[in-house]
Amino acid sequence: MLKAFTDLSTPLVADACLRTGVPVRVAPAGIRAVLPGHRVAGRALPVRHYGSVDVFLEAYGSAEPGDVLVIDNGGRTDEACVGDLAALEAESAGVSGLVVWGLHRDTPELAEIGLPVFSYGSHPPGPVRLDDREPEALVTARFGPHLVGGSDFVFGDADGVLFVPADRVEEVLDTALGIRETEREQARRIRAGESLRSQTAFADYLVLREADPSYTFRRHLRRMGGAVEE
Numbered sequence: 001m002l003k004a005f006t007d008l009s010t011p012l013v014a015d016a017c018l019r020t021g022v023p024v025r026v027a028p029a030g031i032r033a034v035l036p037g038h039r040v041a042g043r044a045l046p047v048r049h050y051g052s053v054d055v056f057l058e059a060y061g062s063a064e065p066g067d068v069l070v071i072d073n074g075g076r077t078d079e080a081c082v083g084d085l086a087a088l089e090a091e092s093a094g095v096s097g098l099v100v101w102g103l104h105r106d107t108p109e110l111a112e113i114g115l116p117v118f119s120y121g122s123h124p125p126g127p128v129r130l131d132d133r134e135p136e137a138l139v140t141a142r143f144g145p146h147l148v149g150g151s152d153f154v155f156g157d158a159d160g161v162l163f164v165p166a167d168r169v170e171e172v173l174d175t176a177l178g179i180r181e182t183e184r185e186q187a188r189r190i191r192a193g194e195s196l197r198s199q200t201a202f203a204d205y206l207v208l209r210e211a212d213p214s215y216t217f218r219r220h221l222r223r224m225g226g227a228v229e230e
Contacts, residue, residue: 001066001153001169002096005041008176010159012183016176022168027099027161028075028144030120034107038116040097040156042068044148044163046141048134049073049081049102051127056086059138060093068154069095072141073102080123084109091115099154099161101143118156200224 005013010026017024033039045067047059059069069090073081082098083106090098097116103123104110110117140149143163148154152163164172190196197203205220 001043002039002041004173005039005155008155008173008180010155010157010162012176012180013155013164013172014162015179016172017162017164019179020168020171020175022164022172025146025148025163026144027101027118027146027156027163029160031099031101031118031156031161032121033156033158034104034110034117034119034122035114036158038097038118038156040068040099040116040118040154040161042066042096042154043166044068044070044141044150044152044154045095046070046139046148046150047072048137048141049127050133050137051130053086055133055137056082057089060089060095062138063090063093063095065094066096067094068156069098070141070143070148070154071098071100071102072143073100074142075120075144076102077120077123079103079125079127079129080105081127082117082119083126084113087113087115087117097154097156099143099156101141116156118161 014024045059045063047055049055049071080103082100082104087110100119103121104117104119105122105124107122140147146163148163151166153166153169155162186199189199201224209215
């Protein structure tokens, strides 16, 4: 899956979701890779954190090569829930990355390990709590407003993280590739001196919108074959 994502980006995948009618499920703004340039793509391996690493170790037992551990720590900013040992164990289990709704620690060690880790940022203390475990601890993970499960795929890069249902992921990626090619051609033409307004017949759009206020730019772009926005 990471190979399929190589020439794409999360903005392209988000646009493809919109075009194909797939709900755009994006992680909250601020989730970023520990190391700039890191990318992640793979099936979601969900887990809910309650204050102990035992739930991670249990999740690793069912990991398939390339899975991405999706950690629900409730978006907490008072503790870090993963560090170097959790990342090393994930790597040994074949997990391709960690995406945390919360914070990490051991930043220099994580950089040395090199496994992609996405979170809100770093924080020195680990948890001092131990909450009751829910039955869904290894079934689903909350990530902002979204519920993520093993039937989802995760994609992350410099722009953030998003989730796509497994039964639509091939369609979404194929659509994203098409949007990428269209945008590359539009960019090439701008550099060659043909403005985006000219390419999209923007003056005509303004006339059509004046005649019909319901005529949107997105509708116009679909008519013209453009891809500035979905």
